[in-house]
Amino acid sequence: MTPDWFAVVDATWPAARIETRGNLVLREGRGGGKRVSAASAMGPLSGAEIGAAEDAMRAMGQQPLFQLRPGNEDLDAELAERGYDIVDPVNIYAIAAERLTDIPIPRVTVFTLWEPLAIMRELWAQGGIGPGRLAVMDRTKGPKTGLLMRHRDKPGGVAFVAIHDSVAMLHALEIPPHQRRQGLGKWAMRGAAFWALDNGAQTLSVVCTKANEGANALYRSLGMEIVGEYHYRLLDEGRETT
Incomplete structure (x- = not known):
């Protein structure tokens, strides 16, 4: 049975609050x-429903x-037509987990632990993953873990993984610039x-913006396949329109 990839995304990286209106x-x-x-949208939306959604999002800040x-x-x-711009087209990649367990991981290269250590929070912060995103990890239900990578006895990177409906999804992979090109993404x-x-x-x-060429190349090199796609449309209300 094909997983509901959007349900996996929602469950492993959950919103603070979800409201359904039709x-x-x-x-x-x-x-x-x-x-x-x-x-x-789970189905067609009228212009009035789109307008109400816009008002609701503004009310949330x-x-x-x-x-x-x-x-x-x-x-x-x-x-x-309403002036929304396309932003961040995204690929969803997947692979049978057992296909990535054919090579033993070198000792003291990848650690799994939850709660995150201070150094993990620091690495995320350096990559722009701040308190709002850490709060997402905290409120995720079900099995979850942080990954801490090490290289040459120094912190090499960090990531978050959670499971929904027998699918594990990795989020917030961050490898500091001085530790890149060492194979830590693959590990x-x-x-x-x-x-x-x-x-x-x-x-x-894993989900990955199409513009992130390095990450897309990494996932393809591991044999992962694109199983879904989506994009966003954002209304830039600071822009003048004609």
Whole structure:
């Protein structure tokens, strides 16, 4: 059975609050990023419903932002007419976790632990992953862990992994500039795969913006395949329109 990839994203990187109004899903992100702040549609939306969604997002202190999934083509066109810009097209990658456990991980290369250590929080902060996104990790239910990578006896990177419906999804992979090009991204994914299998997940997945060429190349090199796509439309209310 094919996983519901959007349900996996929502469960492993959850909004602070979700409200459903007919075919509309509203998310309150509280600084957790686009994934937890964007509205989405489960079916057709009228112009009045779009307007009400915009008002609701403004009331949350958020810019009007929609996540567009396959099947949302009419909404996509309507938002374009309203002046929304496309931002951050995203790939969803997945692979059978066992395919990444063929090579043993060198000792003291990847550690799995929760709660995060202070050094993990520091590494995330250096990469722009601040308190709002750490709060997302804290409120995630079900099996979850942090990954801490080491290289040459120094912290080499950090990531977060959580499981929903037998699928593990990795988020917030951050490797500091001086530790890049050492293969730590691959070891992070392999460490996540071992942890996933140990905790009942059969599939490892990740989301990645299409513009991140390095990350896309990493996931393809591991044999991961694109299993879904989406993009956002953002209304820039500071821009003059004609």
